Amino acid sequence: MGNRAISSPRLFIECIVVIMSTGHVLLGLLAERPQHGYELKKEHDQRLAGAKPLAYGQVYATLQRLERDGFAEVAETRQEGGPERTLYAITEEGRAELERWLGTIEPPAPYVAGGLFARVAVAGKAADGYLVRQREAHLARMRELTAEKASGTPARVLAADYALQHLDADLRWIETALARMKEEGDHA
Amino acid sequence: MLEARGLSKSFGRARALDGVSVEIAPGEVVAVTGPSGAGKSTLLHCLAGVLRPESGEVVLDGRRIDTLGEAELTALRRQSFGIVFQFGELVPELSAVENVALPLLFNRHGRGEAMAAAAEWLERLEVADCADQRIGELSGGQRQRVAVARALVTGPRVVFADEPTGALDTLGGEQVMTAMLGAARAGGAAVVLVTHDNRVAAYADREITLRDGAVLAGVNP
Amino acid sequence: MITVLRMLNRGRSRPERVRAWLVGAGAGVAAFLVCTAVSLADFRDEGGSLTGLALALLALPVAGLVHQANRLATATRERRLAALRLAGAAPGDVRRLGALEGGWLALTGSLAGSVVYALTHLPGPLAPVPFVVVLMTAGGVVSGARAGRDVIASPLGVTRRPRVRGPRVRDLLLALTGVALLVAGLTLKGGFPIGGKYGTAVAMAAGMVLLLFGLTMAATWLIRACAARIGRRARSPETLLAARLVESDPRAWARALSVVGLTVFFGAGSGAQQAGTGYWHAHALIDVALLLAMLTSAAALVVHQAEELIDLRRSFAALAAAGVPERSLGRVLVRQAAIAALPVCAVAAAAGVGVVVFSVLDIYQARWLVWALTRAVAMTGIGVLTAMLVALAARPLLRGALRLETLRAGR
Ligand SMILES: Nc1ncnc2c1ncn2[C@@H]1O[C@H](COP(=O)(O)OP(=O)(O)O)[C@@H](O)[C@H]1O
């Protein structure tokens, strides 16, 4: 298992989700129906399976920010014995903002897994053994994800697909790198 | 159960296999990967008794099969192995259900029984609707699933698949893979899966990587 | 167009050269036979004209062979022709290419055949020679143009099997016109209104070709109906495969079997006639000619078998890899031949006897029927047997087709 520590492929999804704006995701969920903060957290974690679960604190901080910017509003506050429950709803402005965000094209930044690429760039041909082991780690994770897909919910399957395709791209890069190194070795 | 020791095979000056040894346990799914020209198909054909290696041996359940006579070897392939090719290679003049029934008929089962079993397999692979269609009328994915049914209908010990999803898109390939592995697991058949697609290799329990006709050292767990 | 033809020819393989030879040689032999037949046809003498008829009959299977060989050309060149289509050639271009090649080969072949005729028959009449050469060349052009039809259908090179139609009135009319021309030739003899003796020969030849076309159409339909029936009931995999293969391409079988069927028809007819009348000498000659016709038509069957194996090789190689013994696949070929040949030969034999018996019903004696029917059954057997023997002889070809390399070449 030491292998996987080299550069956990799981890191990927996490990076991507962090880059993405949590505010917009919550707006998207609110666009379906008004929800409590607690519901929002559950919905978020289920939809974006494989991403890091949201902390409650982050949910409320984000909601307050949305309210401040006029994208969301408090629809109802109720207190029935228990703690105060605030129902949030999306505003017209919020819808427009959501629309804008959904239409925005992501910069096609190559997600070079920092550690992986940096190591090879530094070590050069000596990275051969490292790449072979990294390949093993990637493939092992891909096997896990493939197995998960067999029994997972639709949301999980989507997330697993996302991860699988990215890992596969990585793997193909590793294979090409290995082939290139071998070719250079043959010429030398 | 199926074991190969020191397989070598050349075509003219090209050395396709160079001392390859592998072992496949019952019910196991093994992916054979590697760049094209590495000898994957040649290894598969040697294991499946379609090609005879120049040196080395292939043993199935303790019996050497590479030295069997042609008639015995053919019967063994028919009864113990199933093969799926990249393009299905079904008989275009027959309907889907007749294609699947064919191996049973060649094993001398009656027509009614063979057709019933074939229809059942098509159902299991979710292509029952296509039973009476000619192969030319099927999509690539349907064709491959019919080919899988044909390979599994005799209840083989080992299923050999050479790039079974090579001609399909991602989703089509995924459906064929899950259908094939599900059916193979249910029947207790081992699967030898040749592929150069890592996403397909990820379905296997383990991987054998070939490079220039030899098993790449240090890769296998 | 000529440039493209040259380009295609430069890259041709051994089988293609063999095929070109076959076309040329076939055209040569046919030209020689027809010239000899015309020179022999002396309508004052019944025996002489019967001999001429027999020789002309012999030219038919040879012409059939030429057409088959032209078809084989498109089968082997399928990929390259398809590439031509993808490169922007119109269907007409491809058809013209085939016509040009077929015409060219037929022209050179028939010229060679005529030279041989002129040398061996120095005193014989030379007038019909240019006529025969033109006829043969025209035949080559037509056959070459028609041969590429399947490929032309799709630039992707998937040969679309033409849909088989049921019997049509046109087919019947063709056959009837053929019969009428033949009968006219036989009754008018030398006194044909246009061209006299040569006119008779041409009319009879044309009649024979038309009859052959019509019969081929009818046979296509008959073969498919029988094969479908057998396929539905087949218990063994060999029979199932054989029936389905025949059913999916009955037209090719009908074409290959048309001359066999004609031979059986004439054989049974002459048998029915022999039972009652004299002319033993001429009848014996016709029998010999029929036997030779059967042998030549076997060559057409061989070509068809080769063409079919090109089509089958991928699925058969996959079956062999999956553990189907070569012996079984050989059996499929033989059963295919039997399934296709049996209905054709049986119907042809019955028709042969029927035509003779009905034309002289008033004087035909019941005891002659025994001999006539025996002959008919024998002719059917010979026809079917010929087809099956050809299929048996194709086994070495089958072995070549089953090699694993077949599956290596991508689609
Ligand atoms: N029938 C054959 N004739 C000639 N060369 C062959 C034949 N089969 C395989 N080879 C050669 O053997 C090598 C391995 O081929 P193969 O097993 O098909 O590789 P892979 O399936 O990994 O792409 C290649 O170099 C190929 O050219």
Ligand SMILES: [Mg+2]
């Ligand atoms: Mg291969």
